[in-house]
Structure formats: structure tokens, C-alpha cells
Amino acid sequence: MSLRSVEMALSTPGLDAQGNVRKVPLGIQLPKVPEPSDEMNSEHMLINLGPQHPATHGVLRLVVELDGETVIRVVPHIGYLHSGFEKLGEYRHYNQIIPLTDRTDYLSPMANNVCLALAAEKLMGIEITERCTVLRVMACEMSRIISHLVWLGTTGIDIGAYTPFLWTFQQRERIYNLQESWTGARLTTSLTRVGGLMADIPDGWEAGLAEFCRTFPKTLDDVDRMFTRNAIWIGRTQNVGSIGPEDAINYSLSGPMLRASGVAYDVRKDRPYLGYENYDFDVPVGEHGDCYDRYIVRMEEMRQSVRILEQALVRLERLKGAPINVSDPRLILPPKSRAMSDMEAMIFHFKQVMEGVKAPTGEAYMGIENPKGELGYYFVSDGTAKPVRWRIRPPSFINLACLPKLCEGVLLSDVIAINASVDIVMGEIDR
Amino acid sequence: MSPSRPEPSPSIPALTSRFGAAVLRHEVSCGDTIAYLARDRAHEILAWLKDDPAQRFNYLTDVTAVEYRDMERPLEIVYQLRSLDRKADLRCKIELDKRAPLEVDSVYDLWKGADWLEREVFDMFGVAFRGHPDLRRILMWETYSEGFPLRKDFPLRGHFSRAEQTRQALAANPEAHYSLEELSIVESYHELPADVRERLSRGERGTLR
Numbered sequence: 323m324s325l326r327s328v329e330m331a332l333s334t335p336g337l338d339a340q341g342n343v344r345k346v347p348l349g350i351q352l353p354k355v356p357e358p359s360d361e362m363n364s365e366h367m368l369i370n371l372g373p374q375h376p377a378t379h380g381v382l383r384l385v386v387e388l389d390g391e392t393v394i395r396v397v398p399h400i401g402y403l404h405s406g407f408e409k410l411g412e413y414r415h416y417n418q419i420i421p422l423t424d425r426t427d428y429l430s431p432m433a434n435n436v437c438l439a440l441a442a443e444k445l446m447g448i449e450i451t452e453r454c455t456v457l458r459v460m461a462c463e464m465s466r467i468i469s470h471l472v473w474l475g476t477t478g479i480d481i482g483a484y485t486p487f488l489w490t491f492q493q494r495e496r497i498y499n500l501q502e503s504w505t506g507a508r509l510t511t512s513l514t515r516v517g518g519l520m521a522d523i524p525d526g527w528e529a530g531l532a533e534f535c536r537t538f539p540k541t542l543d544d545v546d547r548m549f550t551r552n553a554i555w556i557g558r559t560q561n562v563g564s565i566g567p568e569d570a571i572n573y574s575l576s577g578p579m580l581r582a583s584g585v586a587y588d589v590r591k592d593r594p595y596l597g598y599e600n601y602d603f604d605v606p607v608g609e610h611g612d613c614y615d616r617y618i619v620r621m622e623e624m625r626q627s628v629r630i631l632e633q634a635l636v637r638l639e640r641l642k643g644a645p646i647n648v649s650d651p652r653l654i655l656p657p658k659s660r661a662m663s664d665m666e667a668m669i670f671h672f673k674q675v676m677e678g679v680k681a682p683t684g685e686a687y688m689g690i691e692n693p694k695g696e697l698g699y700y701f702v703s704d705g706t707a708k709p710v711r712w713r714i715r716p717p718s719f720i721n722l723a724c725l726p727k728l729c730e731g732v733l734l735s736d737v738i739a740i741n742a743s744v745d746i747v748m749g750e751i752d753r
Numbered sequence: 754m755s756p757s758r759p760e761p762s763p764s765i766p767a768l769t770s771r772f773g774a775a776v777l778r779h780e781v782s783c784g785d786t787i788a789y790l791a792r793d794r795a796h797e798i799l800a801w802l803k804d805d806p807a808q809r810f811n812y813l814t815d816v817t818a819v820e821y822r823d824m825e826r827p828l829e830i831v832y833q834l835r836s837l838d839r840k841a842d843l844r845c846k847i848e849l850d851k852r853a854p855l856e857v858d859s860v861y862d863l864w865k866g867a868d869w870l871e872r873e874v875f876d877m878f879g880v881a882f883r884g885h886p887d888l889r890r891i892l893m894w895e896t897y898s899e900g901f902p903l904r905k906d907f908p909l910r911g912h913f914s915r916a917e918q919t920r921q922a923l924a925a926n927p928e929a930h931y932s933l934e935e936l937s938i939v940e941s942y943h944e945l946p947a948d949v950r951e952r953l954s955r956g957e958r959g960t961l962r
Contacts, residue, residue, distance in 0.1 A: 335843035401892040408877075444783050487781055571837065574813050574866025579911065587812075587837050596870060686783040689814065698833070702819050710822055715815040715833070753834060 333454075336405045366394060369734070373402050377480050382722075386737060393737060395538060396729040398722060403752035411712030415678030416442040416701075419712060420515045424510040426714060427750040429472050430465035430693045431511045432501065439514035440595060441688035441699035445681050448653070449516050453644040459596050460531070460634045462690070463511055463627040467538070468497045469693030469745075470620045474545060477617070477742040481558045486545045494542045496534050501525060512721030514677060518647030518656055531607050534634055535628050549617065555696050559613035563740035564730040567609060573724040577695025578619045579744060583611030589691040603630050608699065613743035620745075623693075653679055678707030687715075694745055714753055718746040754920065762786035764843050766809055770799055777848075787844045795847045796858040796897060803863050810834035810843060813864035816871055818878045828882060830857055849880065856934050859885035877903035 369386040372378040387394040408428060411419045416438075423434035436458045443450060450458075471494040477489035482721040498508045504523050514519055549555045551666040566575070570583035580587055588605040590598040608615030608620035646653045655674055656667035659720035681703040695717025702711040721744050728740050759781040768788060770777045775794040780787050790798050802810045814833035827848040836841045849855050858880035859865045871882045872891040879901040882888055889895055893902070899912045911918065 401890075404892045406902060409909060413909055429937060447783070498924060562764075569865075571811055572865045574864060574870075585837065590835075592840050595840075668767065684782040685785075685787075687815075687842075696814070698815060700815065700817065700833070702821075704822060711817075711819045713815070713817045714817075714832075715817075718868065719873075720832070723866065727865075 323575065332730075337389065337700070343669060344597070357638060360461035371737070373399075374552070376671070378741065378747055381475065382741075382746065382748055382751075384422050384736065384737065384741070390703050391735075393729050393732050393734060396726045396737065398725055398749070400719075400751050403748045403751060407674065408712055408714060412481050414482045416681065416709070417679070419540060419709075420514060421510065421512045424512055425749060426716070426753055427469075427692065427694060427718070427745050427747050428509060429695070430469040431509060432505075432513045433465035433469075433692050434689065434697065435511060435514040436461055436596075437688060437690045437692070437697050439516055440690065441686055441701055442516040442681070444688050445684060445686040445701050445703055446516070448648060448650075448680070449681075450518060450648060451645050453638070453641040453648045454518050455596050456637045457519060457633050457642060457646065458514065459561055459601070460631060460638075462596070463630045463634070464497050464500065464531075466627045467615075467624050468494045470624050473620060473693075473742075473745045474617075477739075478545075478549070480738050480742040481550065481555065483552075483555070486548055489541050489544060493534075493538055496538075500534065503530075515654065517649070517650060518645075522646050528635055528638060531631065535631050535635070539625060539628060539751075542621060547620065550621075555617075556614065558739050559617060559738075559743070561610070562613045562732065562736050563743060564610060564612040565724065565728060569727070570611060573727065575695070576683050576690065576720065576722060577722045577745075578616050579724075580622065582608035582615040582619045584609050589689050589696050593689065595688070595690055601630050601633050613739050615745045639727060642647045680705065680707045681709070689715065692717055693723055714750070716750045716753060719753075721753045722746050758782060759816050762841065764802070764841070767805075767807065768798065771801070785842065785844055787846055789848060792847050792849065792857060795845070796860065796863075799834075799845065799860055800863055801861065802845070806846055809836045809838050810841075812837050813860070813866050813870075814842075814862070816867055816874060818874045818880060818903075820878065820903070822905060824851075824905065827851060828855060828878065828880070830859070830874065836919075855880040856883055857881075858883050859888075861885050862886075879900055892927065 329362055329682070339493070343522070367388045367679055369388055370383065370385055372383040373381040378384065383399040383402070385397040385399065387396075399441050404443070405425070407422045410422060414422070420435055420438055423438045424431040427434055437451075439458075441682070446582045462647040470667060471490040475490035475494075478486045478490075485686040501511055502508045503512050505520065506668070554646070563576070570580050570585055586605055586607045589595070590603075591605055601628045604622075606619045606626070608619050652665070652674070655661070656671055660667040661671040663670070683703055683705040687700040689696045691697075696715065697711075697717055698715030700713035700715065703707045704710045725741060725744060728744075729737050732740065757921070761779055761781050765776075765779050765786060765788060769779075775791040775798060777789040777791055779789065794807075797802065797947050800923050802808045805825070807953040812835040814835050815831070816833075817831050819829045819831060830847040830849065832845040832847075835841070836847060847857055849857065857880065859871055861871065862884065868885075868887070869891060872888060874880050875882060875888050876892055890897055900907050902911075905930075
């Protein structure tokens, strides 16, 4: 196995006599997993894990076949949370689908809203305003931070560290407060509308986000100090659940799962949307593809999200007072006061609510970089106001499909660590 | 909407020159190129798209299916391909006549990521993927027999009333959630009571007693 070194971030003890950063070897030699043997003439054991188990992050059920403590195979069973969102979408106007997206990946609702609006806008050929673009970037990056914070805290608990969970959830709470003051909801945000946003940010909101960006990295430093060089953490995660770059691509992994394996595929860079090409940020890439690298990648992604948020705040300052919605009365509901007093506005209001916005015949696939991976919404339209097909490309569904491969021959306790490192959310897997 | 006729992906001329009539037609929608492939040669064409050094569509973004409201239109299997090196996308479709059995070749041997995606299409649309190693229902339970939920002939609220669905759920036996294959791993199947075994072997799971 390869040993790694991490540069000591602590300034005083981390420097040697010449003032150079001291490198500390961190890899620990893991005991070799014994080969399954027939000597004991033992029978394989079948363990049922879940669906109601705190370490399965929702209603995931794993049937684990064991030889002693060695995993022979894992059979995941999903579908306990199946709600038929894709079917429901076929019976709704495009804007009415947005509340459904809140409930798929409920750890990053605003990013899902943005993806849906982008997919519908691609289908209808709508150019959104610049201020809307910046606000949507902020929504995406805030979602990335809260989703990764939940991942970090719960994974810590799975592996045996309770304290960082409290720290990450405190920080997550701050973003939820911002979300609440923007959209009125903490979880079911329904932030976007086709062609714009449900609401502009309230007065003084930017100051709250700027304060978050200023103080949040300290929590990351704290968690970093707790985990990154922690022997238990390293022992539980390094070289556990490794997958190489070719396999990772072949299994269609995406997001941090793919990048931890050394494939620098980030939709924000490779197929830019929302003007991400104009933001200055780095895409962290791992090299070992194990649980530890997935942790490092997600930690760094949060720092990069803060960078993007800071840049977005600067842009937002410049766009003060600019419109958030496209100026098309067929798409955007008029203000309530006008709908109640102006005949034309009332007609547009009525038509939008009763008939919906018709999309041209055609189809559009829009993929965005969600915290879990590439989230794709695929619309097929036959020219009516409701899609013929609304397909969700669910990143954690596809990442989880790889779990049996990742768990081959590991110990039972590693299944928990590997499952945690995949970062699943069952609302999206089962849809 | 678009000012001029949009250009299809450069993969299209390469495909038509190599496979000729097997590439039935192509179109561009919202900037994305769609190639319609003949069902019997689709696997061969997809394998070529994956391995040809000029194409290198090494990443299978998604597999799904589309059924149109017009019942005469064929059901479509949709493959979203992506080349990570070339940063290019291509959407391939196979049209399946609904009057014939819905069958296509699995692409699991090309992309392992197709495993669950094809199972989901099977589960939701009833399309059988030939050569898939483990084609079982995935989101619905294994013994689900009401049909295929995303088909247009499947009512939004299901075939049964809420009361009937509740009754069926309450009547389900716990062992119905294990597949026979899993039970046979530890030979616990043979340790089950005789009447349970007998019911399981008849495929009768979830009967109210």
C-alpha cells in the first residue's frame, strides 16, 4: 500500500529547523484481510442491514453475505421511499414540478430547483438575466456546502466521531437560516421559476452570507484538525473501498466519487452552465479513490464553494436592483397587485395558472454538478404545457449501484464506512 | 426558435459512413444531437462509439426510456453518452414497436453503470434487456405485479384503490422481501416451515391468511 504524507498545517511544530514544512507519513499498515477458507467448513452467514438502521442513511437495505467477518457480496435493496416523482411530473406544468425537486435530494433542494429551471429554460430557449444567474450560482454553492456538511457530520458518526457532527450541523443551520429568509422555507425551498426566481433576496441578506463565508472556514479547519491526521480516521478510511479511474468511469460514477478516483470531471468546468466558466475556483481531485480521498475532496469542495460565493457576492453588488426575471409576461406571473387591477395582467395570470407555459416540441437534457454528483433532468415535450417525460438522472442512485463492487472482500465494519463515503440520499435514489 | 439549421454532432457523419442504414436518422433538439439506431445493430454501434479512438464515448451518463402520449408512436430507449476526454455528448435512441415484445440488448458488458439503469427501465417500462446479468425489479418490490408504473396505460393513482393497496401491504409476508436466491445462500430456505416453503415455491407471496 502507498503511504501518504500530509503537510502539517500547524505553523510552529510543523516546521523543521530550516523552516521547511515537515512531512509526516500518515498511512498506517492495515492488517491483511484473511482469505476466505474452507478449512473451518464454515457456512456463509447472511446479515440483513437496514432498512431501519442509522448507518444506512435512510431506508436502504443491504443484504450482506459474510464468511466470518469478510464480505463475500452485498446486495442493496432500494425502493422503500419510491414516490413516483417522474410519473407525477408528467401530470404537472413545468413550474409545478419544482416543488417535487425539493423532495428528491432533500439535502440540497435549491440546487435541484436550479437544475429544473435550467432544463426547462433549455427546452424553451430562454435566456435568464444576469442577476438571476448570480443568485442561482449562490443557491447551488450554498447547497453544496450544506449537503457536504451533513455528509461530513454523519460519516463522522458512522466511523465513531461524534463532535464534528455538532459543529457541522451548527454551520448548516446558518445556511438554513439564510435559505429560510430568502425563500420562506428551510427545506422545501422551491426557489426557482422557469425564467427566473420565486423571489429576490431580502435586504441585508448579502451581509449574512458574507459573514458566513468569513467565519465558516474556521469550522472546516477544526474538522480538518480533528480528522485529517487522526489515526483512527485514517485507519478506517484509507485504502477502504478503493476504485480506480477506469472502473469509476465505467460505473458512471460522478461528483466527488469520480474525482476522488482521479478523474477531473466536473460539470461546472467541462460543460459550464450559469457562467461558471467566469468564476475562479479549483476542482479537487484525489488519487487513490478510497474513502479518505472522498473525504479530502469534499472538504476541499466546501472551501472552493466559499470562494465561489465570495466572488458571487462581489458580482451581486454590481447588479443591485437589476431584474431577476425575464421580461416575458407569458412566462412570469405579474405582481399580485397588477393581476388584481390590470385586465391584461389578469389574463396573463389566468392563462399561466390554468394552462401553464407551453414548451415547444423537442427534448432537452440538462446536467449540473450537484453535491452528490451529476444531476440531470431530461425533458421530452410534445408541445403541451406538461412534459411527456421527466427523467431524473439521480447521481446517488448511480453511485450506490457501485457499492457491491466497492465492498468486495472488505470487513463488515468497512461496509459502513464505504456506504457513508458514497454520500447517498434515499429520497433521490428511490424518487 | 434557433436562427439557422443547427449543426449535428460530428459523430453523425462518422456513424452514417460506417454503419449506413443502421443509423436510421438523426436530429438536433435544443442543441443536442440525437441518433436513432436500428435495434438489431444498436449494441454493435454503441460498442464502436465507446471504443473508436475518434469517438471515445467512455461515460454512460444515463439510460432511460420515453413513451409518448400518442399510443401509435414507438417506445424509445435513450442512451446519454459522453466522452470525458473530448467533452462531447451524444444521445442515442432505439425505437421499439409496442406491438412486438419490448426487447433490446443490454449494454452492461460495455458500461457497468448500465446495471441499475437498465433494471430501472425494466421495472418502470417493462423493457427486457437481453444479456443483463440480474434483471430484476429495483424500485418496486420483486413480486410487484400491477404492471409498469411509467407506462402511459398505467393510471397515475395505480390500478387499485388506496384501501386495496393498504390491504395488500398489510397482508404481505415478511419473507416476501427476500428473494429465493438470497434465501438459498444460507440454505435457510430449507429451514422454513413447510407451508411457507410450499407457498414460496408456488410464487405466492403476500397472501392474506
